[in-house]
Amino acid sequence: MKRLAAVEINPSLSNQHEFNAGRLRRELGLTGNPCRGRIDFLFYLGDDQTPVTETERYTLYDSRLNKPRAAEWRMYYTNLGVSEHARANDLMLLFRPDPSSTDLVAVIACRGTAIERALSLDLARREPEDLVGMLFADSQSLNPQTIGVLLQVLRRPEPQVDLREHDFARHPLLLRSAARGAMPTTAEMAAAAQAIVSETGVTPEDPDDFLDSSLDAETGLFTAIELELGNRKLAAIPEEHRLDFDVLRSFFMSFLQSRRARRGQSLENHFRYLLESRRIPHAYQCRTEGGKTPDFIFPSCESYHDPAFPDDHLRMVGCKTKVRERHSQWLDEATRIRLKFALCVDDRLTDALLLRYEDRLRFFLPRRLLDTTYAARESRPLLGSVGDLIAEVASI
Structure with a gap:
């Protein structure tokens, strides 16, 4: 300077x-x-x-x-x-x-x-x-x-879609969910989030921003629906049960379990949408050895099970918002594929983990997370963006 x-x-x-x-x-x-x-x-x-x-x-x-x-x-x-x-x-x-x-x-x-x-x-x-x-x-x-x-x-990362002003409380999916008294399916949530993001002008042509913004939109919509249904069910508890700690604990645990189950599948849904929008051949939840079902196999399940199809033309992608111990599970899936790919939004990947598996498991994250969390890390060259992952699976 x-x-x-x-x-x-x-x-x-x-x-x-x-x-x-x-x-x-x-x-x-x-x-x-x-x-x-x-x-x-x-x-x-x-x-x-x-x-x-x-x-x-x-x-x-x-x-x-x-x-x-x-x-x-x-x-x-x-x-x-x-x-x-x-x-x-x-x-x-x-x-x-x-x-x-x-x-x-x-x-x-x-x-x-x-x-x-x-x-x-x-x-x-x-x-x-x-x-x-x-x-x-x-x-x-x-x-x-x-x-x-x-x-x-440097104005990096590029500003995300600003969803703070979006009126999730008036979204048609919330109104339908309130009418039937149940949370929507993960597929319904993903489709609604993708529509919200598309209305802002962000398209799958920018896969990093689209996936990142879709996850944010789905979180905003999920939170609004959860709040609406939660308040209704909470108000009904005194009429159905004696209000005590066990009743409230069970009530809140049911919502927490629903949150955890949905987030991982949410990432799968948005990645699947990116693949389909680009017409990239893939198989979702293909059954491989030992009854294991990797999230995505490329180019198809039939190709994976065809002994004549070359191993180096096969790809596998696992999706998980937070990796935790899932890396060991990914390594055991699809044994024909030596280098596995993992898509996540985890801000706590350690250098030790990435270096240990660099020749067997490569991680991909939205570019915003790469630029804000991993830019100065020793392991940054081992990480790829969502766009990089799309290019990898589209090239076979």
């Missing part, structure tokens, strides 16, 4: 438009001479304005190569948009989001803006007026809070 100098951005003062890059090269972990890549610039010119974006190329090189003096590293950039949008003393945060790539991101915040103040306070831990010259943050020491700030600056 540094204050921009006039000679770095103003073509009338210097034609070099480059940064001194010795320590910058070390801190970003860049190698090679020269090292080349892309810089995505985000210019925050004022509060409540969408950032202006520019993409430029850079070359990091030793300007004293083959000379007797010590190396002097410089980062040359193409300067197409920087001189137009940046000014001297603007704050620049330069970082490398992906250690497997030389591409960089540069956030340039105009002096005096709220984003400049947020970057100064959250990342440098000092007031903007005290931030002078150049500071470096070793990427190995960034904590989850700092990673969150960086993701927020």
Whole structure:
């Protein structure tokens, strides 16, 4: 993070438009001479304005190569948009989001803006007026809070569908459930949630957002229906039973058990909808060895049981919102398939678990969860998005 100098951005003062890059090269972990890549610039010119974006190329090189003096590293950039949008003393945060790539991101915040103040306070831990010259943050020491700030600056993850204003209490499915005095089936719940999300403009073409938003919509609708039916049944208890602890405990346990049973099947329903919307061949609850029934087999149950069908063209996907000990069950299902796939929305997967099973069980989660929970984790390269999973099963 540094204050921009006039000679770095103003073509009338210097034609070099480059940064001194010795320590910058070390801190970003860049190698090679020269090292080349892309810089995505985000210019925050004022509060409540969408950032202006520019993409430029850079070359990091030793300007004293083959000379007797010590190396002097410089980062040359193409300067197409920087001189137009940046000014001297603007704050620049330069970082490398992906250690497997030389591409960089540069956030340039105009002096005096709220984003400049947020970057100064959250990342440098000092007031903007005290931030002078150049500071470096070793990427190995960034904590989850700092990673969150960086993701927020980049506007990642993309905002989810805002369902807070949706009137679940007036949804037709709630009215039908209230009339018959029973919770709807999981299939009915999933279909209603998918319709709510589709009305917002999110489609299966964006499988991560669609699945994530559908789960949220179903939760909102389920909660509204549960509240309506629960209040009715609770009001009827004094008429049917003597009101005591055992009666209330049984009442609440019945609702809790219903919640637990539905969440896992909810994920299966939404994933199944994504597969059907893309016409991806699959078998749901196919019976394999020992009477086991994996959630999904690709491309079909018949293919799995055909000895002539090649093993490396078979796929298996298990669905579970929270993994817990389910991983051992997945490993025992569909023995013809060595590498199993698991779709979940679990924010507590440990690095130890992912590393232990990396060659036998691969996990996929909605991108929002990957970006907010696992972005800074050692195991992040072992995780895939819902879109990645769709691509895997569609490619066979």
